Amino acid sequence: MPEYQLMARIEAAFDTQISAADQVITAVREENSPLWRLDGVSADSEWLSQALQDVWYQDGQDGRVTRPYLGVVAAGPTVIERVAALNAAKEQLAELFAELREKYPDQLAELKAILPFRHPGLNQHLRGDGLARLHLKQCWRRVPVAEAPVARVRFAWYSSGRSIQRVSVAECEALLMKLDTEAEHVRLQLKLLAGLPSDEILARIQPQAPLMRANLFYREPVMREDGELRTRRALNVSLPLFLPHDDLRLPALNQPSPTPPTERTRARRGDVRIEDTPFLKSLRVHRYR
Known part of the structure; x- marks a missing residue:
């Protein structure tokens, strides 16, 4: 793919991802989905918006580290569908950036500087002549979604990786x-x-940096791809965890420390x-x- 065409596709894919995040937030507001934050602060759609649209570096931030937004959203079918669309947009953007890095690596820094200006309202760092930079890992990290309703979720830090x-x-x-x-x-x-x-x-x-792990306990056994039934699942989370719930109620949740332990x-x-x-x-x- 020619360089100009690839860069244009990346710009369009970035716009698609931002739009997909907006659609998730709109659906959550329309559905009045219950939200919960692990840090104990009252969760609302503004916090969710920040979580899904924070794709920027902060001054002095290590590029290998992403900012966590830990919490839960009890979601109906529309929200779950829009989260799936958001994750698909993230995957597409990641694939295009991988192609750019392979074929035209010199253009990577330029794109990371240009893309923030397409959506200046999202970025609090764009003040005066300040330049924001896109944090690629935060940009395309997947939003965690449970594939079936859960009865409870147990969060725990994993800090010995x-x-x-x-x-x-x-x-x-x-x-x-x-x-x-x-x-x-x-x-x-x-x-x-x-x-x-x-x-x-x-x-x-x-x-490896400490990770928050969510242990999901399903309401009913779930069929795995290999044909086996499972009643629980563990996954690492750094963004709000979306749980499909027809009654839009949060499951039973524990509340560990919002910061990882300092020791193993x-x-x-x-x-x-x-x-x-x-x-x-x-x-x-x-x-x-």
Whole structure:
């Protein structure tokens, strides 16, 4: 696809997403859907509007981090349909941006700066000559939806997540060589690495940000794609959770702390095979026991 055509499609897809979010909010207001916020503050459609239309960076915000809006909406069929349309619009926009990043990466920064001006009313950061930037992860993160009515939802923080990548000694050496090899701490780590067998496998660990997990308990068993029935489901949430309810009543809800715990909340597994102390601190690389 030519560059100008792809950029035009992205602009149109962004407009479609903003419009789809507006339609969700309008349907919630018309339906008078009950809303609930995890932080205990009274929830209303203005809060929901902010949650669904906050696609901007804040000053100093880490691009890997998204702002959470944790809560629940008990929704009728019209609202659920419009949420599905919003998620479809988000998916389309994500696909177009992926194509742009692959084919015309130099245009990415320009589009992220231009798109906010198409909807200046949504962005509180557009003041004077200030420029807002689109936060792509916040832009296309999906709105969570339960596929069937639930009797209760239990929220809980999951704060012990981490990604583990298996790496070889040679890969670690290559990564260290990209650092300042004149620095004492890098030379020390290269020396430590040289003392290992060349075929030893190491673990590179990346801590993950705390997540809010919603545990859904269905009113009736739900058929899975594999044909099995399930009575519950767990999913990570960072936006309001939409629950289909014919009677428009909120299910039973717990109210954990609105902020994640500062310490690990899950017990350490007894079969963990990775040493606690990093072997190569600069790379967050550990040895297996």
